[in-house]
Amino acid sequence: MLPTLLGKKSMGQILREIHEAYPNEPVVGFYNFMQPRLLIRDQSLIDKVWIKDFSHFTSRQGEPDLLNDPLNSNLFNLSGNVWRSIRAKFAPMFTTGKLRNMFNHIDSVGDDFIKHLEKPRKEDSLDIMKTYTIDVISTTAFGMQPGPMDDLNNEFRSQGRQIMPPNLATFLKFMMIFVFPSLSQKLGLNFTPKSSNSYFCGALKGVLNHRKQTGTTRNDFVQQMITLQEKGVIEVENPDAADDYLRIQDAPGMKIEPTDDLLAGQAFAFLLAGFDATAIGVMMSLFELATNPEVQEKARAEVIKALEGDKTFSYDSLKSMEYLEGSLKETQRIQSIVPILFRKCTARYKLPGIPYTVEVGDTVVCSTYAIHMDPKVYPEPDKHIPERWLGDSSIPVGSYLPFGYGPRLCIGMRLAMVELKSIVAKVLLNYKISLHPSVQLPLELNPLAFFNQPIRNPSFIFTKI
Numbered sequence: 263m264l265p266t267l268l269g270k271k272s273m274g275q276i277l278r279e280i281h282e283a284y285p286n287e288p289v290v291g292f293y294n295f296m297q298p299r300l301l302i303r304d305q306s307l308i309d310k311v312w313i314k315d316f317s318h319f320t321s322r323q324g325e326p327d328l329l330n331d332p333l334n335s336n337l338f339n340l341s342g343n344v345w346r347s348i349r350a351k352f353a354p355m356f357t358t359g360k361l362r363n364m365f366n367h368i369d370s371v372g373d374d375f376i377k378h379l380e381k382p383r384k385e386d387s388l389d390i391m392k393t394y395t396i397d398v399i400s401t402t403a404f405g406m407q408p409g410p411m412d413d414l415n416n417e418f419r420s421q422g423r424q425i426m427p428p429n430l431a432t433f434l435k436f437m438m439i440f441v442f443p444s445l446s447q448k449l450g451l452n453f454t455p456k457s458s459n460s461y462f463c464g465a466l467k468g469v470l471n472h473r474k475q476t477g478t479t480r481n482d483f484v485q486q487m488i489t490l491q492e493k494g495v496i497e498v499e500n501p502d503a504a505d506d507y508l509r510i511q512d513a514p515g516m517k518i519e520p521t522d523d524l525l526a527g528q529a530f531a532f533l534l535a536g537f538d539a540t541a542i543g544v545m546m547s548l549f550e551l552a553t554n555p556e557v558q559e560k561a562r563a564e565v566i567k568a569l570e571g572d573k574t575f576s577y578d579s580l581k582s583m584e585y586l587e588g589s590l591k592e593t594q595r596i597q598s599i600v601p602i603l604f605r606k607c608t609a610r611y612k613l614p615g616i617p618y619t620v621e622v623g624d625t626v627v628c629s630t631y632a633i634h635m636d637p638k639v640y641p642e643p644d645k646h647i648p649e650r651w652l653g654d655s656s657i658p659v660g661s662y663l664p665f666g667y668g669p670r671l672c673i674g675m676r677l678a679m680v681e682l683k684s685i686v687a688k689v690l691l692n693y694k695i696s697l698h699p700s701v702q703l704p705l706e707l708n709p710l711a712f713f714n715q716p717i718r719n720p721s722f723i724f725t726k727i
């Protein structure tokens with residue numbers, strides 16, 4: 263891991279190199295500083311560990327204390343039955359019907375974003391995309407209408423930007439938490455600054471109180487959280503096969519009270535887990551379209567066709583844009599924004615077909631970045647080919663992992679795809695996208711960032727159509 267500390271290579275790149283250096287091995291052991299790690303290369307083994315034998319790997323890292331630290335007890339950090347019970351309570355919030363009801367909030371932030379692009383700007387391209395993704399979380403998860411996009415004093419946005427800047431201090435903190443989770447817990451070290459935690463949790467509790475006192479209602483996550491407090495469960499009116507990935511058995515006998523603190527912690531996790539990765543996703547989707555002009559033209563033609571006859575942007579008109587969806591999936595594959603998945607072993611596990619047992623507390627990882635660029639799975643892996651995803655595309659198990667895999671797959675996956683598709687479709691309809699001549703290709707990855715993200719964000723030229 264020295265190259266990462268010296269600012270030469272990101273963790274994602276190093277793991278990809280380890281994966282590619284042992285093409286015939288199903289697993290490879292390595293050290294992350296002093297901690298042994300097992301890299302699982304073989305996709306059918308990934309399928310076993312991440313899905314079939316998930317009960318042995320229900321954790322990601324250490325376990326926060328639900329009773330004494332409910333604000334940090336979020337879906338990302340928790341494990342075992344506590345995680346299962348909270349996931350089962352929150353999963354219905356992300357189903358098709360619920361997202362369809364929330365679509366107008368996302369759509370309206372997208373319209374503001376397009377107006378914002380029309381004004382002269384000096385902002386870095388990732389900063390603009392972050393304004394969009396923070397505003398989406400603000401309106402959906404915190405029930406707060408975002409102000410004008412050019413308001414530089416907007417507190418919610420500036421607090422959001424301060425949470426996890428991709429710099430050396432964040433990197434060292436993350437390393438400490440990953441490598442020495444128990445010590446970090448004793449030292450009270452968290453992924454996020456305490457000030458951010460209290461600002462966002464305070465904001466959500468303020469909105470919860472206001473709704474309860476005034477009886478105001480709105481189609482958003484806050485309203486669903488209130489339903490969860492009042493009824494103990496969120497109903498799914500029209501079950502959809504596309505929601506299968508959210509189905510999960512509640513933990514029997516587990517009684518978890520959805521207190522304001524616990525709900526605030528989850529909303530903060532949605533912000534934390536969602537806004538940065540989605541902003542990088544929007545930026546890199548535009549980058550892929552700018553560098554693949556034929557794909558851009560085809561995707562634009564599809565958007566125009568889907569909106570023929572005065573149709574407006576809606577959850578359903580977006581659904582019909584299959585080529586655009588294929589392009590977004592290609593971006594997620596090629597860019598592998600989250601380049602590594604990891605699980606902590608929670609029950610001793612003998613790896614099938616291999617003389618090796620994973621002990622409780624051991625961490626296993628897989629390199630999504632390497633798998634997404636494997637020519638055996640994706641011929642000509644560097645090429646952006648949306649057609650890979652059209653029709654009966656059959657991808658082997660454990661081979662497409664941008665949102666993770668198994669029961670702990672990203673709960674916000676569909677929300678992220680709707681956010682991405684909606685904004686990219688709006689940009690395509692209004693602008694031709696090209697790269698500023700100053701952009702140097704290929705883009706270099708930021709060695710200090712946990713995500714795969716460029717060290718210098720590409721600047722775009724948006725030409726009004």
Ligand code: HEM
Pocket residue numbers: 337338339349531532533535536537539540543599600603604663664665666667668669670671672673674675677678
């Ligand atoms: C392009 C955008 C996004 C990407 C690439 C992404 C990717 C991921 C990945 C790879 C994981 C780990 C899954 C695993 O370990 O198997 C994850 C977990 C998670 N994500 Fe996302 N995500 C995105 C957007 C969002 C959004 C918008 C939300 C908002 C709700 C969100 C909320 C979460 C949560 C709460 C978890 C933890 C789930 C659990 O452990 O039960 N993500 N995401």
